[in-house]
Amino acid sequence: MRLSELSGKEIVDVKKAERLGVLGQTDLEINESTGQIQALLIPSSLKWFGFRKQGGEIRVPWQHIKKIGSDMIIIDVQEEEEVE
Template sequence: MFKASELRQKEIINMSDGKRLGFVSDVEINMETGAIEAIIIPSESKLFRVIAKDNDIVIPWENIKKIGVDVILIDRNSQ
């Protein structure tokens, strides 16, 4: 078990191409169940966090394949 805040310390890597996508900036939580439904990564085009969140990358929880000590492996081809 882990805390949602611990996800922010992990780098996201896409397994299909090995691309480093960044770090988790936020999570989507189902308020009824308390379960995490997705992780959110700031878009690559953002230079400052002042810009709107419209272009953030949302990774559904089912696309997460492995959560390690330092990284989270995802499969973006599953989207």
């Protein structure tokens, strides 16, 4: 899968069984020493379903992404990790 293919996919929270939005243009945070993807960085001007905003971006840690399908991304966020 290419990074450009993530755009337009719906994001669904597996625990709350609710649609959280549609993924727009996205960047990846990559660990330079291991080459592993650390997080999705999503441009946004608003707080986005409990994830931290960092300089106009929402950071979704890779471990919260459970499945990337043909039309949606399923995430699982632990409540104690959510930011109010």
